[in-house]
Amino acid sequence: MSDPITWVPIGTVDAPYTGTFDGDGHKISGLYCKGDELAGLFGVSAGTIKNVTVENSYFYAKTISGVCVQNNEDGKLENCVNKCTIAYEDAFNSFGAPASSNVFFKVGGVCAVNNGSLTNCKNEGDITVNSDYQVEKWVSFYNYVGGICGQNAGTLEGCSNSSNITVTNSYDASMGRLIKIYVGGICGQSEGTKTIAQCVNNGAIIVTATRNARANSGIYYYIGGICGITAGDLAQCINKVPITANSTYTNQEGSTVYFETGGICGQNTGSLAQSTNEGEVKSSMKGINGHLSCYSGGICGSNSGKFFPFLFFHSNPS
Template sequence: MKRTTIHTSAALALLLGLAACTQDEAGFLPEGAEGTPIVFTATGLNPAATATAGTRAPVDGDWEGVQSVAVLMDGTVKAYDVTPTTADNTSATLTSDEPYYWTNHNNITVTAWWPYTAGEKTPPAVKVAADQSARKDFEGSDLIVAEEQTVSYGNPTLRFTHRTAQITVVLTNYTEGLASVRLTGLSTENGNPAEIAPYDKGGDTYTALVAPQSVAAGTAFITCAFNNGKTFAYRMQGAAEWKAGEEYTYTVSLAAAEDPGYTIEGDGSYTVTTDDGLRNVAKLVNEEGKTDIDITLTGDITLTGEWTPIGTESRPYTGNFDGGGHTITGLKIDQSGTDNVGLIGCLGSGGKVQNVTLTNISVSGANCVGGIAGQNYGTVENCSVNGTVTGKGFTDTGGIAGSNYGTISGCSAEGTVTGSVNVGGIAGGSYLGVIIDGCHSTAAVSGSLCVGGVLGNLGNNSFLMACYSTGNVTATSTDGSFVGGVVGINSQGTVTGCYHATGEITSLGGGRIGGIVGENYIGTVAACYWDSNLSSGTGSNSGTDDTHKVYGTDVTWQTAVAAMNTALQSAGSGWHYVLNGALPTLKKQ
């Protein structure tokens, strides 16, 4: 019996042992009703390894200031508190009042990040603050992530890495008072700012967090403004790749920094002082998307080399370009295969160009070619052009604007304007209920079809008022054309108080030719006068024709001026004629 008893006890112990082993091997843990709380160790954020590039931690290389992180497991996000655990704060413990639990020994997959916004289910895209001048905003722009990491029961460690890059700028060699430092020309992907005001660490050292990005050689990515109004820009010497988790330090000697030729005023407008300054603001519009910036000239500018127009059809310029009464000399564009060329490529709705003179210009493009603007959807006012404008494409060439869908007022052109269809001393075509008034052209104008001393084609419900031409107007087509001293074709528009004088109006291939309008198609011509080689004011008329030839004593310029002014006043024009010399000139009321 005793032997049997001992055997039975041993068997029972063995059975219990096997049961315990089976339970342990299954991974079931007895601690607590829900299992063992998961406590993570956070690592990976070490100080920068080198002075130029290396891994880094939030702001100063540790976990200090990071209150909590989001932890994602099995589709659920919980907040975990952060407690630094090492003397240098480069490691931390992550705990929670409502933790996840170990229920077995199996590995788990975890994603964690900071900063965390309530409701987030995954780490957000990198989006930094535009103003990082305050330390809290600089710190808050960081994004650290431990993504889909495998964590084991015996070693629940999460290694975090940065999704941002850190740019540090050290300034040297300057004596003027520094007003501001900005990072500029940055990528705007995912809504990131194109400019950043960095955090001032002291000792002429500034730092900012940016989204990872490529930076092209020549990009003015550090811009410094001084109290004396001067602005200096430091350009990237070669192409650079700013990578997540790394720090890049640039030591900039402001003694050798390039003057961008403009200053940025308190209201955000740009004051341009040099040729380079004008080219640089053009780049801001065309390459950085600052299409609505206001630009003001402080003096005359001479351009050298090929000009790139400000604004494109897909990215039109919508700011206010104010020449301040100054002159731009030497605008040169030779782009015979390109549409929308001029000082402004495309002036968008709400955009304005005013108070500028272009002299000695040579502008050549395909379609929509003008001295001031290739296409105008805004306002061009009180501008003058002198030189040659050539359209080598099919349509729309003008001394001021190629295609006009906006307002042109108080402008003048001289020199030569040459194109194909819709060619005019002021504009090639003016369409869809728009106004041209108070303009004059002395330019020699030539083209194949729809050629006018002021305007090639006046469209439906559009108005041409108080405008005149004194240059030669020539149709070069041998198949017939519409050519007029003022308008080539008036297609259901209204021409009021306009005249042509002194210049010859000719057509090499015949066609419809008139002292004022070549073809008046269901349009209105009111109180208009001409003094040229022609006997008819309209070459062909299916609308209202109130044109008169000035010669001898039949109709004098005194009579013409009185009639034109009466018609202009009735039409609500703000312009009137005065006769102080041989021909009337315009005055603003």
């Protein structure tokens, strides 16, 4: 690869991209983008991005993706491929953050945040998140990691992830703090009533957490082969690979720790239908004190939504 090109993502929150970008099957490589908030080929889009592959590039920010960081409600991504390795590594201390604030980190292979539609998109680049966080002062922390998108409130159809996702977290959560981590082969969190359909995950998921939860703090992990947590409709999806989630922690009385791991989704509050998990699900939790919950299932770690016929599981949860 030649010398990298310092890249500024196309489109901002105030001026999103609204045109049509047709890559016509071409590949874009050699980009270097490091920012505080957004990093990707496109920043914010309300237009159409299609038929393009991004490879051999470096992106780093609080919200990262290979193709488009944020896809707005009217935005469309079609036949887009990310082949870049996305690695996020950071040590965050909330002492500098305002009290009662929320801190977000969002990572997706193709799109970090999707409010529009993603169709026939692929992630072929490994995703690695390695973080060490000191959470104080009533600050809440949220981390969304997905092979296709980190956080989804739109539609995902015919998308696939074929690369590994590795998340390693170390946390020290002080009194009253909230930490939520969402990890999925396709998307970390899917909210709203939109559809995820005909998606396939073929990249292993490994999550390792070391935590210190003090009194009245809450730490929640949602890990799934397709979605960490889903509230919409999920149908005709397949997870083909193992999911491994390990947690070691030291808790104080009054703290809460949840670890929910499933072959399709960690937690379902929507509807699941015609989906298959072929991968082994392993989840372990070691620690003392506090309110501790570890849920593991071939389809879901926990379910308060709807199950429809033709849900299959072909391995053994442990």
